[in-house]
Structure formats: structure tokens, C-alpha cells
Amino acid sequence: xxxxxxxxxxxxxxxxxxxxxxxxxxxxxxxxxxxxxxxxxxxxxxxxxxxxxxxxxxxxxxxxxxxxxxxxxxxxxxxxxxxxxxxxxxxxxxxxxxxxxxxxxxxxxxxxxxxxxxxxxxxxxxxxxxxxxxxxxxxxxxxxxxxxxxxxxxxxxxxxxxxxxxxxxxxxxxxxxxxxxxxxxx
Amino acid sequence: xxxxxxxxxxxxxxxxxxxxxxxxxxxxxxxxxxxxxxxxxxxxxxxxxxxxxxxxxxxxxxxxxxxxxxxxxxxxxxxxxxxxxxxxxxxxxxxxxxxxxxxxxxxxxxxxxxxxxxxxxxxxxxxxxxxxxxxxxxxxxxxxxxxxxxxxxxxxxxxxxxxxxxxxxxxxxxxxxxxxxxxxxxxxxxxxxxxxxxxxxxxxxxxxxxxxxxxxxxxxxxxxxxxxxxxxxxxxxxxxxxxxxxxxxxxxxxxxxxxxxxxxxxxxxxxxxxxxxxxxxxxxxxxxxxxxxxxxxxxxxxxxxxxx
Numbered sequence: 001x002x003x004x005x006x007x008x009x010x011x012x013x014x015x016x017x018x019x020x021x022x023x024x025x026x027x028x029x030x031x032x033x034x035x036x037x038x039x040x041x042x043x044x045x046x047x048x049x050x051x052x053x054x055x056x057x058x059x060x061x062x063x064x065x066x067x068x069x070x071x072x073x074x075x076x077x078x079x080x081x082x083x084x085x086x087x088x089x090x091x092x093x094x095x096x097x098x099x100x101x102x103x104x105x106x107x108x109x110x111x112x113x114x115x116x117x118x119x120x121x122x123x124x125x126x127x128x129x130x131x132x133x134x135x136x137x138x139x140x141x142x143x144x145x146x147x148x149x150x151x152x153x154x155x156x157x158x159x160x161x162x163x164x165x166x167x168x169x170x171x172x173x174x175x176x177x178x179x180x181x182x183x184x185x186x
Numbered sequence: 187x188x189x190x191x192x193x194x195x196x197x198x199x200x201x202x203x204x205x206x207x208x209x210x211x212x213x214x215x216x217x218x219x220x221x222x223x224x225x226x227x228x229x230x231x232x233x234x235x236x237x238x239x240x241x242x243x244x245x246x247x248x249x250x251x252x253x254x255x256x257x258x259x260x261x262x263x264x265x266x267x268x269x270x271x272x273x274x275x276x277x278x279x280x281x282x283x284x285x286x287x288x289x290x291x292x293x294x295x296x297x298x299x300x301x302x303x304x305x306x307x308x309x310x311x312x313x314x315x316x317x318x319x320x321x322x323x324x325x326x327x328x329x330x331x332x333x334x335x336x337x338x339x340x341x342x343x344x345x346x347x348x349x350x351x352x353x354x355x356x357x358x359x360x361x362x363x364x365x366x367x368x369x370x371x372x373x374x375x376x377x378x379x380x381x382x383x384x385x386x387x388x389x390x391x392x393x394x395x396x397x398x399x400x401x402x403x404x405x406x407x408x409x410x411x412x413x414x415x416x417x418x419x420x421x422x423x424x425x426x427x428x429x430x431x432x433x434x435x436x437x438x439x440x441x442x443x444x445x446x447x448x449x450x451x452x453x454x455x456x457x458x459x460x461x462x463x464x465x466x467x468x469x470x471x472x473x474x475x476x477x478x479x480x481x482x483x484x485x486x487x488x489x490x491x492x493x494x
Contacts, residue, residue: 072206072213103198122207125208141212
């Protein structure tokens with residue numbers, strides 16, 4: 001079913017919206033969640049909560065494309081679950097590996113505390129990414145938004161894993177420089 | 187009191203959180219990349235890039251593409267076409283190589299960040315604009331619906347001159363044929379068009395009681411001959427969409443011009459994929475030059491079409 005028709009179901013408060021969303025996007029959302037929480041049960045919880053979030057958000061919202069709209073919910077929910085479950089000891093997942101990589105971008109003693117600052121940071125990152133080539137941009141987003149494994153990214157990009165790592169390292173450096181120029185303390 | 191280590195972790199986590207808030211069009215592009223697609227949903231821009239910036243970049247783009255094409259493939263030559271069968275035999279393409287890494291798009295190209303800003307602002311969806319692969323300016327197209335199609339590297343979109351009221355859309359460049367009189371979309375590597383379903387005599391699409399297009403449905407165009415290939419249900423699109431596939435030859439010259447003598451191609455030949463659905467407001471048409479693509483290659487590209 002087309003996204004627009006699924007959104008219409010949400011707006012009409014028709015419960016088929018959930019089943020249609022499930023049919024079309026469950027696997028996609030499960031992948032996002034699993035990359036972060038590395039646990040099937042937790043992933044299922046994230047995805048189910050995503051459907052609930054979407055149900056509550058529409059009407060009001062009318063997304064153009066459901067995949068990215070829902071993907072954001074799932075990602076946020078998965079990160080929350082990851083943090084709750086792993087507050088004492090960090091569990092290995094692609095999310096934790098990505099986090100370690102991004103550590104290089106940020107110096108100790110710098111926090112972005114308010115929600116407004118976080119939005120500014122998101123905008124700055126978007127602007128940075130628009131200035132990159134499509135390949136670098138996609139590799140960056142696959143790693144740090146979707147938390148895709150390096151191996152999968154390399155396969156999609158038709159590159160070796162070492163090349164993907166190299167691209168990511170250069171992009172992190174470039175992001176750090178960009179944020180610095182934009183007035184963020186890094 | 188948090189330790190420096192804990193504070194450091196929070197910082198990286200906040201960065202990860204902020205990455206979660208990046209613009210949706212960037213996510214769509216990455217999503218398409220993850221699905222193995224080459225070209226993302228393209229929404230034509232409302233603004234035209236400044237000509238003084240676009241022209242030298244466009245010239246540079248054309249020069250690089252030309253150098254790479256000549257260096258890799260030699261002089262481009264038209265494919266041998268059978269004029270006897272309805273489905274022309276495919277032959278080796280002089281240009282198509284979907285797997286090649288040779289491309290006019292390299293990371294070493296410079297670009298104008300101000301043009302990027304102009305090109306990408308003002309749209310709620312956001313515009314996919316890769317400065318390295320789309321260095322030439324894109325033109326204004328009002329109200330063209332979102333679509334996505336996988337094209338091999340080296341092909342780009344540009345608005346075509348809208349000389350017919352019932353259709354509008356984008357050229358797939360580079361141009362392939364010379365002609366003093368034929369419209370641009372009949373000379374390019376291909377085209378993507380929106381066709382008004384209520385365009386009277388030009389649009390001749392009928393459906394049976396099951397919503398299947400009837401035999402002979404299609405667009406009636408002057409100076410063109412059409413040979414039907416097949417009609418099939420589009421599994422990749424939403425319910426009810428069908429594809430009418432045919433081979434079309436456009437006259438590149440009038441009879442008078444031919445009588446005076448012309449060199450080069452007399453017709454431009456295209457595989458045409460027309461996407462239709464009963465009660466739809468618009469039909470969509472993808473054309474791909476038989477000079478660039480075999481039938482099999484063209485069909486594969488047509489299967490990648492997504493209409494939002």
C-alpha cells in the first residue's frame with residue numbers, strides 16, 4: 001500500500017493503519033532497532049512502540065515518507081532502551097561501536113544540554129552532510145543514524161571494509177572541523 | 187559528580203542523538219542507498235541555479251563525461267536495431283555499464299556551497315542534490331510529482347521544454363540525437379514525463395472491467411511510430427498500476443528536410459514504459475534511448491521506478 005494511503009488510514013483512525021504499517025515496514029524497523037539494542041525481544045518492543053507512537057502522532061503529522069518518519073521513532077526508542085538496559089555495563093552492539101567512533105569528535109568537557117542546542121546541532125550536521133558527496137554522506141548516515149555494521153555498508157557501497165572505515169574517519173574529522181567553524185566547542 | 191569519562195560518553199551520545207534529528211531527505215537518500223539503489227527520489231527544485239555559476243560547471247561536467255566516455259568506449263555508435271520484429275534484438279550497449287566505478291562524479295570536483303544552499307532550501311521534503319554528480323544546474327519544474335528511478339552513473343536529469351500541454355517532465359541527459367525540429371525529449375538519452383489523463387485525443391488509454399489497460403492503449407504522438415511489446419502489472423508499484431511497454435521511433439526530420447539530404451540518424455528510437463492506473467490523475471512515462479540501452483537493460487531500469 002502506498003505511504004499516502006497508509007497515512008490516510010492513520011488520519012481516519014482506522015486500525016488497519018497499524019497492520020499495513022507492519023506489513024510494509026516491520027523488517028525495516030526491526031533492523032534499525034536490532035542494530036542498536038542487539039536483542040530480538042527488545043527490538044520487537046521498540047517496533048511495537050513505534051507503531052503506537054505513529055498512531056498517537058497522526059493526525060497532526062502527515063509524513064511524506066513513512067520509512068524515515070517511523071525510522072526516527074524506532075531509533076530514538078531503541079537508544080532509550082539501550083541506555084536503560086546498559087547503564088551499568090555497555091553491551092556490544094553496532095550502536096555502542098558507533099558511539100565509540102564518535103567519541104573522537106567530541107572532547108571531554110563539552111555538552112549540548114538544551115533541546116534547542118540539540119536541534120541546532122542536528123541542523124548543523126544536516127548542513128555538513130549536504131556539502132559532502134552522496135557516497136560519503138550515505139556511508140556516514142548508514143553508520144551513525146542506522147548503526148549499520150561496517151560489513152553491510154561496505155557491501156552496499158561496493159568497497160572494502162577498510163575503505164569504509166577510512167571514509168568514516170575522514171568524515172568524523174571533517175565534521176569536527178565543520179562544527180568548530182559553526183561555533184560549537186569540540 | 188560525573189567523571190570526565192562519563193561526561194565524554196554523554197557528549198558522544200548527544201551527538202548520536204542529534205544525528206537522529208537530521209533532515210528527512212538525507213535519510214531518504216541513505217535509505218535508498220541501503221536498498222541498493224543508485225538514484226534517490228528526485229524532487230525538482232523551485233529555484234534555478236545562477237547561470238553564471240551553472241554554465242561553467244555544466245560545461246566542465248559535459249567535458250569530463252565526454253572524455254570519460256570516449257576514453258572508455260571509443261566513439262559512441264548506435265546499436266544495431268532490427269526493423270522487422272516488434273521487440274528489437276538487444277545488442278551491446280556503447281554506454282551502459284551499471285557496475286562501473288568510472289563516472290563523471292568524483293570527490294575531487296569543487297562546487298559552490300551557495301548554490302547548494304539555493305538548491306536545497308525551500309522544500310519541506312528537501313531536494314536530493316549531490317554536488318559531485320549533479321554539477322550542472324537543474325531547471326525549474328513546477329508541481330512534478332516525486333519519483334525515483336535507478337539510472338546508471340553518468341546520466342542526469344534536466345527539465346525538458348514543455349511544448350505539449352498534456353505532458354511535462356525531465357530529460358535524461360546526455361543528448362543522443364541531432365535534429366533542428368524534434369523536441370528535446372525525443373533526442374535525449376531518455377525522459378520522465380507526467381501525462382495528464384484527461385488530455386483528450388493525445389492520451390488513448392482504456393481499461394477493461396478489471397482495470398487492465400486494453401490493447402492499443404498509449405499516447406498518440408505526431409511523427410512517431412509505435413510497436414507494442416507487452417503490458418504487465420507493476421509488482422513494484424501500488425495496487426492497480428500497469429506498465430504498457432512499447433518501442434517508439436520518432437522522426438527527427440520532416441519530409442522536406444529529408445529531401446534536402448541529412449546526415450546521421452533519421453529517427454530516434456526509444457523503449458517506452460508507460461505507467462497507468464484506472465482513475466489516476468496522472469500517468470507516467472519513462473523513455474530510454476535504444477542507442478544507450480538494450481531492451482533488457484531498459485526493462486531493468488523500468489522495474490526500479492517508484493512513484494509516490
